[in-house]
Amino acid sequence: MFGTGLLKGLGITLKHFTDTFTDDRQKVPSRYQDSIQLDKNRRIIEQPITQEGLLTIQYPEERRLLPERFRYIPMLIWDTEANEDRCTACGICAKVCPPQCIWIVRDKDENGKPVTRPAEFYIDVAVCMSCSFCTEFCPFDAIKMNHDYELAVYDRYPQLVYSKEELTVPLEYYAALWPTQFAAEQQKRKEEAEAERIRNEEKKRAAEEKARAKAAGEAAPAAAEGGAKPKRSAEELAAMKAAAAAKAAARKSGEEGGESAAVAEAAAEAMAAPAVSEADAKKARLEEMKRQAAEKAKARKESGA
C-alpha cells in the first residue's frame, strides 16, 4: 500500500526520539552523571554499548572516553625515577616506521664518541600514520602512543614536526594513559631485575667457587683436573636452570597481558597512587592529559612564532 513506507520511517524517527529521552531520563538529575568534568564546560563521557537513541556527542564540549589502546601519535618517555630519557637512540623505531617519519640524531660525548642518548628526536606527525610499530618494537619501552588528538596548527612546517621536547612526557603521564600495559611492563621489569640479581649472585658464587677450586688445585695439582671440573659445571647447570625458569616466568606473565591478578597487584604497587577507584584514576588520567595538552600547545605556539 502506498504510504506505509513513509509511516514506518516516521515511526523509526519517533522511536529514536523517545529512546534518546528515555536514555536521558534514566540519568536524571543530570545527563552527565558518570562523566568526568575536564574544565568549566568540557567533559568526557563514556557511552555504554547498550545505549539507545541518539549516539551523537557534542564535541568539543563533550568528548569520548578513549580506550587504553587508543593510538594517535607517539610520545617519548622521560623516566622520572632514573631522571633520564628512556630512549637510547638505538634507532629501531626509525627503522620500522613505515612512512619513515622518525628522525634521530644520536648524542656524542666530548670526545665525539656516540653515547646511548638522543641529541635530537623528530617525528613529522603530518606523516605519521599512527601505526604504533615504533611502540611495538622499541626494546626499551621508550616510545609510546599518546592519546592527545588535538594537533591542529596553521602551518605544517615547522609546527607539525615535533621535536624531542614536544614529544617527551613524564612516565606518570604514560602510566595514567596506559595503566594496564604500564603495570605489565613494570612487572616484567621487576622480574628481569630479579633474574639479573640472581644471575649476578650465581656469577659471584661461581667465581668464588673457582677461586676455591684453584686454591684446592694448587694444593693437590694432580687430582683437581678430574675432580673439580664436573662438580663446578653441575652447579653452573643449576644456576642456568634457575635463570631460565625466571625468564620463562617473566615471559609467561608478559604474554598474559595485564589480565592476571598478579599483574594487577603489581600495577597497584607500581602506581604512585595505589588502589584508587576507577573514576579517580580516569580523572587523574585526564587531568594529566589536559595539563600536557596545554603545555604542548604553548610550546608549539612558541616554536611557530
Added chain:
Amino acid sequence: MSEATAVATAPVATDPSLPFSQEVPGAVIGEWAADSDKALFVAPDKLLPLLTHLRDREGYDFLSSVTCVDYSAYKGKARAGISERFDVVYHIYSTRQGGGPVRLHVRVPESETVPSATSVYPGANLQEREVWDLYGVKFEGHPNLRRVLTWEGFHGHPLRKDWKEAYFEEEAKPFKSRHPEGGYKWHEDKLPWGDNNTYPQNWDPDSWSEPVTYVPVSQAPSDHHAYGELDTQSIVVNLGPHHPSTHGVFRMLTRIEGETILALEPEMGYLHRNHEKIGERNAWLMNMPFTDRLDYINSMSNNLGYALAVEKLLGIEVPERAQYIRVIMAELTRVINHTWSIGFILNDLGALQTPALYAIEEREMILDLFEEISGARLMCNYMRFGGVVRDLTPGWEERAKYLVHDRLPRALDQLDDLLSGNEIVKARGRGVGYLSAQDLIALSVSGPMIRAAGLAYDIRKAEPYCIYDRFDFDIPTLPESDIYARYYIRLLEARESIKILKQALRDIPPGEVNAYASATLNQGFGTIMGGKGGYNFRPKEGEAYARIEAPKGELGYYVVSDNKANAYRYHVRSPSYINLNALGPMSVGYKVADAVVILGAIDIVLGEVDR
C-alpha cells in the same frame, strides 16, 4: 590450498608430460615446483588457445587476476639465465568446481606485446589497462588500451623497477638518513633535484590536450531517431568527478540520449597513490598499516588478506585463538560494510543522508569494539604475520556477544522491515541494472554481485581459508540480478555473518594469540604486548597469491619475494576496481538516475579502486 610456490626453474623445451600438451600443443613450456598451485609458463602465441581451452573445456571461467612483475632488479637465484624482463601473471579459477587457481606466467621482453585476454575473458579489460599503465606492457587486440590509473600526460610506467617517484630517496626502506644522523629536513629543501618531476618529451602543458578516444562512448551511435518526427542527437556528459553520489572522486563518462544511457565508461585514478610501489619500497611488515588505507571501511579484512599471503610465503601457522579472532573481525567488518552499503544505496536512490545514518548506527558500536582492541576505529592495523597483534581485552567478548545476539539482528530486522517492502525501493530497484550471471563472471565480477545473480560462489566455501570450514553458514543467492537483489543480498549476507559470529564467539578458545615465538623469523626485539620479532625477516624466494572473500568481493594479494627484507612484488587484486568492469554493460539502456544507483550497488570504495 598449497604452500607458497618456490620460484620456477627455467622453462624447458616442450615435452609431452606438461599439462595440456595434448589439448593445446606447445602452449605450456614450463612448470613450477610440484607442490605449487598449478603454475605454468605459457608461450605468448599460444596463450589465447590455452585460455579458450581452460574456459570451455576445463571449467575455469573466472579470470581473477592479471598482473605483471618486472624482474629487471630481481636478486634471487631462480631467475638466473632468463632474459625476459616481464612476467604477466594470470590467476584463473573455476566457479563451478571451486578450489585453487591455474596460474599462468607469460614471459615477455620489454619490446614485445602479449595477446590480450579480453576476447576470452572480457574481465581482463581493466586489469590489462592497469598493466599497460603501470608497466608499459602492451596487449595486442585490447579494445581500449589506454592509461587508467595515471593520466595520459604521465611520464613513464611507475611500477617499473627503474622508475623513481617524486621525492625518491632510496630503493628500499629503512632510509639511511633517519638514524643516527637524522636531523629533520623539510622535504622540499632536502633533495638536490627538487621534486623529481619529469615530463614526456616535447610535452607542453599549455598546448596539450587529452589525445584519448573513449572507446565505448565514442563508438556508441550518436544519432538516434527514437521519436519518429523528432530528430534527436545524443550527447556526451560527464558525471563526476565531483558528485555526491560517486562515492569519492570518480567520473562516469556517458553518452546519453535524452535520459537514456547509450554508453558509459568509468574513469578513475584520481586517488591513485601507487600503493604497490610504496609496498615494494617497504619492508614486509610495513605494508600492513598501508593495507588499512585501501578499502578504508574494511581495514580488518584488508589486513587479513595480506597476512594470509605473507604467511603462505613464510609457511607459518596461526594459533587457534588468533584464527577465531581473525574470523570474528572479518565478519564484524562484513556487517559494517553491508549495512553501510545498504545505507548508501538508499542515499543514491535519493533518500539523502538520514536513512544512511540510521543504517550505520550499529557500525559505531562495532568500531568501538575495534578501537578497544586495536587502538583505532578505521585504520585498525590489527593483524600480524602469525596472528593478531594483541589479545582481546577483558569483557570484550561479552560486549561483542551482546551486539551479535541482540543489537545487530535487531538492526538488520529493522532495515528489512523498513526497506524490503518499500514501494520506492522496489520501484527503483526491480529490474534495473540487470546483467546475467554468465556475463558477470566473464567480466571478473565477484562478491555479493554474483550471488545476487544466482551464482552461489563464495571463497569461504569454495576455497576455505582461516577456519571457515568449521562454521555452519549458507551462501544466500537471489536470481534477479538487479538493484533490489543487490540490496537484499547484502542484508542476507550480514545475517549469515551474524550466524558465523555467534558460533565463533561461542567456540573461541583461550590461548596464545601470536605465533611469532614459534615462527622461523629473525627474533627481534619487542615489548611484551607487541609482536615479537619479525620486522626484518626475509621470506624464502617464491611467490604466493592469497585471496579472501572480502565484503566487496574477492580481495587477493599477490606477493613475490626474492629473499630480501622488502617485498619484490606486491599486488592487490581489488574487488572494487575489477567489479567496475560491469558498470558500463550494466548501465546501458537505463536512465541517468539509475546509473547512479547501479554504481552504488556495485559498492566501491575509491581508496581501493585507485590504490
